[in-house]
Amino acid sequence: MSSAPLPFIDLKAQRRRLGPQIEAAIGRVLEHGAFIMGPEVRELEAQLAAYAGVKHCISCASGTDALMMVLMAKGIGPGDAVFCPSFTFAATAEVVALLGASPVFVDVREDDFNIDPQSLAAAIPVAEAAGLTPRAIIAVDLFGQPADYRALQPLADAHGLWILADAAQSFGASYDNRRVGALGDVATTSFFPAKPLGCYGDGGAIFTHDDDFRDVLHSIRVHGQGRDKYENVRLGITGRLDTMQAAVLLQKMTIFDDEIAARNAVADRYAAGLPKSIAAPAVLAGRTSVWAQYTVLLDNRDAVQQALQAEGIPTMIYYLRPLHTQPPYARFPQVPGGLPVTDRLAQRVLSLPMHPYLDVPTQERILEAVHRAVAA
Template sequence: MTTSSAPAPIPFIDLAAQRARLGPRVDEVVLEVLQSCRFIQGPQVLELEEKLAKFAGSRFALGCSSGTDALALLLAAWGVKPGDAVFCPAFTFCATAEVVPWVGATPVFVDVKTDTFNMDPESLEAAIETARAQGLEPKVVIPVDLFGQPADYDAILPIAEKHGLKVLCDTAQGFGGTWNNRRTGSIGDATATSFFPAKPLGGYGDGGAIFTDDEELVGILKSLREHGQGVDRYQNVRIGMTARLDTIQAAVLLEKLAIFEEEIAARERIARRYHEGLGDVAQVPVVDPRATSVWAQYTIKLPAGVRDDLATALAAEGVPTAVYYRQPMHHQPAYAEFPTATPSLKGAEELCAQVISLPMHAYLDEPTQDRVIAAVRKALGK
């Protein structure tokens, strides 16, 4: 009697493959930090900040403890306060909006475009009017570079200028992408990114960075990052937080940054193969011709109801999937009472019923990718 074994599972994001490539060198740089015992603000942090700024095309980069703290630091540095409105897309991870109540301000949710998944400029205009009608002062807009693709900055930046808004670009998923040949990190008033391990440029733990050309802002951010310190750590001139990037994470990220361009190219190649293999059976991602994506996720769309059946069928084939996101922000229990641009944000609501993400990383080899494509086509009866 023979028994059939289940197919070997495919990693959704294969961190081990990258670890194998970098292995000995990462071990060496981590050991250097351990031997130096400079675990906080060691020289690797400054080196990383300099190289990140150069990569992004910004004057300054500032390492911090997470992408969420990067967002929070900027809102605090700009003096965002109760009575202020901060505009966030409804289709995003909660971190984009959760920092807004931290400073007492009000998140106002904006709809997204169903082709690029990013903030809808027309909905942003409506959200600004909604905020003013509710007695809120529009202060900041946080466009998100979702799934790796930059938001429509050609439309968003003029709206922000017209209404006097700061533009805080959330490129936690999009760092390394471009808009009109400019890297994310060099657009808007400031940018926040994340080095969570699953991100295209990820560390071996939490971490993040802020990018800006504003030297005065950098001084405030450095103070806020270290308990609001003044001339030294024991003089506190503002209410701050602990939000430094650990030296070990900086050392790891320096090695990963050195190969990041190669990995971005690999992600683009893999995305194109997905396009070719699945474009006739599902709605594959649309990249604006003015943009390049770093493909933090490869997310397809299927009719409502089909998606979950596909996930079940793929799981039986050892192919993992993920849904980013099942609920828009304005339907989340913690955020349901906050204002929205319009009573219904149809784009975000539609996407939450349709999207599903497939395995995507720079080390996805062609035979494994072909297995994913074949499994999707089989499950869809194609």
């Protein structure tokens, strides 16, 4: 068995599978020349909305812009509190702070790594005591599994909050037979190349059932345009998805379900083959995951990571430094008693290689190395 370093995510394998189709699709864009909001963008939006089972998809330039555009459209600003996990990628809280509002950090659950409804309930009075107006929850579907939207909804209803599903990592997953995109009041996703549905650059999308909200998002996407982009009726951004990226994504959509099935097969093989001392991630009842990451918990994490690295097995730590511990976010409120689960996870998580093209022999090599590393 080779000891050559493995890729953490093998994008080249997908490229080999789809290469000619993607090159032809890009070639068609080069021919028609509608690089901004070309026909592929509209076609992709229609396909994504149908896939998610939502009335409207508004594509945009990144998952971060998608979050930002939603908060702008909802009028989030100074004095507003937006509840979100600290155990997430920076973009989730960054957009709140950029708009002058206050992220309020909530702990997560150890079983699904997602926002803990009990911790959220405890955080709402903290925001009020700080003189903030509770406005929204950003529930992140971490590592590809939806958050517990059924448990979050009554809290949102009781406090007049709306739920933004940050589904950057979970597009393609479902909860109670509803697909991501249809969960929460509004949902956003990312097409960053490493995401389960990734393009060849930056990209993102927003999902909503609401016609008026769709219209506001269309306006914000192009500098707050009114009848055209030279009539500006509100503040906006340059938030469009490139036609070229839409063309790439349309091709990737043709194999997306097959890739999700392959990711689940890889996850099943990991769960069956990991040493008993490692906590394999669970998919909770009523949910499916697209396995953006396969993240395990273990006590001697750093030593295991080093031993795997020495055998050419790359791993990642998502997230070593939760947001509430980082300088730009330290001044924002957090749930009373701190975020003990988040802090503990930061010490114990390790993400193993995960992609749809991880074949059985390669995965056996990874599993054997994990067994050796844990036993050492």
